[in-house]
Amino acid sequence: MRSAYRSFSTMATLVSVGGFLTYVLLSSFAAGLMNQALIGRLTIGLALGLGQFVLMGVTIWLYVRHMRRRVDPVTHRLRAQLRENRTRAQAQVQAQARAQAGPRHAPSGRRPRTW
Amino acid sequence: MVTHTAGQLVNHAAGVTDEATQQLTLVLFMSVAVITLFTVLLTAPQRDEIGEFYLGNRDMSPLRNGLAMCGDYLSAATLLGSTGVVALTGYDGLLYLGGTVVAWMMALLMIAEPLRNSGKFTLGDNLALRLSQGQRSVRLALVLCTLAVCLLYLVAQLVGSIALLAQFTGAPSGTVRTMCVVVIGSMVVVYAAIGGMPGATVIQVVKAVMLVAGVGGTAILVLHHFSWNIDNLLSSAAGNSALGDRFLGPGLRYGGTTTNKLDFFSLQLAIVLGLAALPHIMMRLLAPRKTRVLRSSVVWAVGLIGFVCLMAGVLGLGATAVVGRGEIVDVDPKGDAAVLLLGYELGGPVLAALLSSLAFVTLLGVAGGLTLAGASSIAHDLYGAVIRKGKATEREEVTVARLAAAAIGIMGMMLALLSWGTSTATLAFLAFAIAASAILPTIVYSLFWKGFTARGALLSLYGGLSCSVLLVVFSPVISSTPSSVYPDSDFAWFPLQNPGIVSIPAGFLLGWLGSVLSRPQEPQVYQEFEVRALVGADER
Numbered sequence: 087m088r089s090a091y092r093s094f095s096t097m098a099t100l101v102s103v104g105g106f107l108t109y110v111l112l113s114s115f116a117a118g119l120m121n122q123a124l125i126g127r128l129t130i131g132l133a134l135g136l137g138q139f140v141l142m143g144v145t146i147w148l149y150v151r152h153m154r155r156r157v158d159p160v161t162h163r164l165r166a167q168l169r170e171n172r173t174r175a176q177a178q179v180q181a182q183a184r185a186q187a188g189p190r191h192a193p194s195g196r197r198p199r200t201w
Numbered sequence: 202m203v204t205h206t207a208g209q210l211v212n213h214a215a216g217v218t219d220e221a222t223q224q225l226t227l228v229l230f231m232s233v234a235v236i237t238l239f240t241v242l243l244t245a246p247q248r249d250e251i252g253e254f255y256l257g258n259r260d261m262s263p264l265r266n267g268l269a270m271c272g273d274y275l276s277a278a279t280l281l282g283s284t285g286v287v288a289l290t291g292y293d294g295l296l297y298l299g300g301t302v303v304a305w306m307m308a309l310l311m312i313a314e315p316l317r318n319s320g321k322f323t324l325g326d327n328l329a330l331r332l333s334q335g336q337r338s339v340r341l342a343l344v345l346c347t348l349a350v351c352l353l354y355l356v357a358q359l360v361g362s363i364a365l366l367a368q369f370t371g372a373p374s375g376t377v378r379t380m381c382v383v384v385i386g387s388m389v390v391v392y393a394a395i396g397g398m399p400g401a402t403v404i405q406v407v408k409a410v411m412l413v414a415g416v417g418g419t420a421i422l423v424l425h426h427f428s429w430n431i432d433n434l435l436s437s438a439a440g441n442s443a444l445g446d447r448f449l450g451p452g453l454r455y456g457g458t459t460t461n462k463l464d465f466f467s468l469q470l471a472i473v474l475g476l477a478a479l480p481h482i483m484m485r486l487l488a489p490r491k492t493r494v495l496r497s498s499v500v501w502a503v504g505l506i507g508f509v510c511l512m513a514g515v516l517g518l519g520a521t522a523v524v525g526r527g528e529i530v531d532v533d534p535k536g537d538a539a540v541l542l543l544g545y546e547l548g549g550p551v552l553a554a555l556l557s558s559l560a561f562v563t564l565l566g567v568a569g570g571l572t573l574a575g576a577s578s579i580a581h582d583l584y585g586a587v588i589r590k591g592k593a594t595e596r597e598e599v600t601v602a603r604l605a606a607a608a609i610g611i612m613g614m615m616l617a618l619l620s621w622g623t624s625t626a627t628l629a630f631l632a633f634a635i636a637a638s639a640i641l642p643t644i645v646y647s648l649f650w651k652g653f654t655a656r657g658a659l660l661s662l663y664g665g666l667s668c669s670v671l672l673v674v675f676s677p678v679i680s681s682t683p684s685s686v687y688p689d690s691d692f693a694w695f696p697l698q699n700p701g702i703v704s705i706p707a708g709f710l711l712g713w714l715g716s717v718l719s720r721p722q723e724p725q726v727y728q729e730f731e732v733r734a735l736v737g738a739d740e741r
Contacts, residue, residue: 095310102306103473110296110469128432129449131292138299139507142306146500149310153496161492161735168732 094152102145106138222545225554230561234388237407237562241392241400251595254602255322255577257398259490265406266494267501270485272405274305274476274502275412275509276567277361277560278629283510285536287517288529291438291448293465294517298510300469304476305503309496312477313486315648315734317495320487324480324644325582328658331647331730334722335655337590340582342662346639347480347582349666350632351575352613354479357628358568359386359617364625365560368538382617388565390610393572394603398488401569408566413505415559419540420512422547423519434515437522444526464697468630471701475633478640480574481567516540523547535624572613576606623686627698631673634701638708639665646712648734651727657716665708672700 112134246253261269279301287294320327325343329336362385363378392400427434435449442448454465476482489495520529520539523546532538545553580602585593593601620628642661646653673679675695680687697703 099307099310102310103303106299106303106473107466107469110300110466128435131451132295132435132449135295135299138303139511142302142503142507145306146309146503150496150500158493164732164735 094156095149098145098149102142105141109134109138222550222553222557225550226557226561229554229558233407233411233558233562234565237404238388238391240403240407241396244399244403245396246399246599251322251581251598251602253399254397254599255484255581256488257402259488261402261489261494263489263494263497263501265402266485266489266498267505268409269402269405270482270498270502271505271509272407272409272412272566273481273485273570274506274567275409275563276358276629277365277563278357278625279509279513280412280416280556280560280563281361281365281537281540282535282626284513284517284520285529285533285539286454287514288520288524288539289526289536290453291442291444291518291521292451293454295514296451296465296469297472298514300472302503302507302510304473305499305506307474308477308482308486309499309503312644312648313495313499314492316483316644317486317489318492319648319730319734322487323577323581324483324640325578325586328643328647329586330733331726332653332655332658332722333726335659337587339655339658339662340586342659343640343643344578344583344587346635346662346666347578348575348609349670350636350640351480351571351578351609352616353628353632353635355389355568355571355575355609355613356616356620357625357632358564358571359613360621360623360628361625362561362564363617363621364537365557365564368533368541368557378621379618382614382621385561385565385568386610386614386617389568389572389613390607392565392569393576393610394606396569397599397602398484398573401566401573404562404566404569408562409505411559412563413509415555416509416512416516419544419547419552419556420515420519422552423515423523423543426519426523426547434518434522438518440522441524442521442526448521460696463702464699467697467699467702470705471630471634471637471699474641474701474705475635475637478636478644479633480578480636480640481570484570484574484577516543519543568613572606572609575609576602579605579609627678630699631669634669634673634699634704635666637701638669638704639663641705642708642712645709646716647730650716651724651731652716652721653712654716654719654722656719657712657714660715661708661712664711665704668707669700669704672697672704676700 252259279298283294283297283301285294286297316324316327319330324347325340328339328343332339359382363381366377366381392404396403424431424434427437439445439448444453447453486495486499489498517539520543524539524542529536529539529542532542540556541553544556548555580598584601584605585591585598589597639662642665643658646657646661672695675693676698677685677693677696678698679685680690680693682688682693685693695703
């Protein structure tokens with residue numbers, strides 16, 4: 087699960103942030119190329135700039151889909167497992183469990199569960 | 202960055218607005234201020250619970266969260282400054298706006314969810330869990346960096362309010378200047394100290410809705426003016442800029458020498474990486490109770506910010522196309538007046554007044570968020586964990602937070618009055634650079650690298666902070682050029698105005714070095730932390 091989360095988000099960050107930084111560098115150092123007109127006044131540079139927005143949109147969409155499909159189910163399972171372990175541990179050594187879990191880990195049920 | 206002088210403004214200020222606009226702006230701004238002030242008092246946390254004061258309502262919908270993030274992030278610098286830069290320099294200005302949006306990708310993809318899962322109230326809590334051995338000194342270092350970023354950014358906002366006022370009244374006299382800063386500053390303090398996070402959220406949401414509506418509406422007017430023909434807009438912008446095709450090509454602002462190009466790259470690097478480490482943004486990321494809500498909130502925020510930035514680009518180009526570059530430069534050589542001039546041209550005094558009161562509200566919102574972030578850091582990390590060693594009651598901590606908010610506000614006001622001539626952009630970019638080179642390495646390492654130790658955190662926090670500050674001190678911003686703070690002396694051996702390109706790698710390097718050189722932590726701590734970061738321990 088760690089690799090599922092991390093490899094995807096690292097790649098996505100590299101693509102979107104790196105893509106943008108390359109675009110900035112290209113604009114500074116390859117101005118001639120960026121100035122070529124595509125349609126009317128729309129130059130390659132401006133078109134690539136708009137492309138950045140599209141790229142971001144696509145990345146976000148992929149990210150949300152990836153998280154929902156691959157990562158969330160695992161998280162839920164793990165979380166349930168953790169909670170189970172904790173309740174069991176609590177029954178055994180109540181004081182120790184409380185110290186470990188911290189003040190915010192009050193036993194579930196105080197608030198209506200959402201899943 | 203051109204530090205504008207008062208004299209230039211006096212001569213041309215009359216061109217921006219007339220009497221009617223000024224009065225209308227005042228009325229609009231006052232009514233928004235009064236309404237939000239009352240709402241803040243109504244929603245203010247009644248019980249002295251730290252959770253409520255720091256994080257506010259944790260069950261807000263993603264849309265409202267996203268609006269609040271958008272409100273926290275987009276300052277008057279975006280509304281006035283960036284559009285002005287677009288109006289003056291065309292393509293290079295559009296690149297700025299691009300960076301503003303791309304910055305959120307880093308926050309969404311890398312930082313947001315693990316940070317929220319492992320955190321509690323402030324970033325200091327994350328670090329304390331992760332680096333339990335030397336947590337007190339790490340918290341202290343973090344408080345220092347947070348305060349540096351918050352104060353710089355706050356001063357930038359207050360100085361911006363003076364610059365905005367100058368658009369109406371000409372160069373303000375000493376008294377008017379003080380009045381302006383004191384009024385805005387005390388409102389900010391009231392919002393932050395009394396309202397806490399719930400109060401700040403109200404303002405951010407109101408402001409974000411106004412901003413999206415205002416910018417979107419004006420952009421529609423611009424597009425309508427050019428009968429929805431982008432090509433037409435571009436060619437009239439190029440035509441009226443008196444620069445022809447160069448306006449739509451790169452290099453107008455940061456062209457020419459390699460130093461200039463590197464400077465621009467350095468600035469973009471700081472913007473893109475610094476955002477995720479800005480204290481007031483981080484506080485927002487920690488607020489939602491559920492990871493899924495956080496994710497959709499950030500997606501909403503990115504969408505809204507992307508929309509505002511695209512529309513701001515349209516506004517900037519429209520300003521050049523409709524008003525003309527020459528006139529914009531005449532009124533304010535930095536271009537900050539572009540949007541107001543455009544509004545006046547398209548919608549008369551009403552639209553100009555709407556836009557300028559929007560700018561004031563924007564200032565107010567961002568300043569409030571910053572003050573609150575600084576105050577929570579002082580109260581929770583410095584007072585709660587370092588001074589009282591975790592024994593402070595919640596009531597004491599909230600009291601300290603309120604006092605700290607007042608102290609930060611007053612300090613910001615005094616600094617703003619001292620440095621009112623400095624360029625807003627310089628201050629803001631220095632804040633971004635510090636955030637990116639001091640706070641970001643610590644976050645990234647603590648979330649993703651198990652070899653990270655307390656000494657590494659200390660080195661990267663202090664090192665990144667001092668590296669970026671020193672580089673700015675020895676840069677053309679402070680000395681050697683006519684526009685610097687001390688134009689007569691010359692100790693600028695660092696050629697770039699933006700330290701990011703050197704200080705960000707330095708911060709990461711120092712963090713790595715410190716961790717490698719010190720004794721490794723027990724692996725158990727990191728394992729527990731990692732499970733927490735992935736699963737989200739306190740989520741129910």
